[in-house]
Amino acid sequence: MPLYTMLCDECGAEQDIFRSVARIDADLPQCHGVMRRKVCAPMVIADIQPYQAMGVDVATGDAPMITSRSKHRDYLKRNGYVELGNEMPNMKKREIHGDFNVRAELAQAVKEVLPKHTA
Ligand SMILES: [Zn+2]
Incomplete structure (x- = not known):
């Protein structure tokens, strides 16, 4: 507003x-x-200084030189990057699929290893 x-x-x-x-x-x-x-000048924010991006751009395969705020925004959006400090507080964690029933395997491993070191 x-x-x-x-x-x-x-x-x-x-x-x-x-x-x-x-x-x-x-x-x-x-x-x-x-x-x-009262009629007065609108608040204007200066454009950002050019910078060398640290991440690779999916569009080119190289880390681009970012020369404006709009290019910065487009670059982040295109690559799914998030500016450090601007993360959404409740971003959904990606669902990880796999077999996480490792308890039985760990118990078995401990049973195999423990007697060798306690004897
Ligand atoms: Zn008055």
């Missing part, structure tokens, strides 16, 4: 509000009357 700065024409007080674009004119804050929207 965008951040808007509201201004009181009477005393110059300012207040920041978060509103959806559709609801910008609803429930406007009051000071000495209804505050109006």
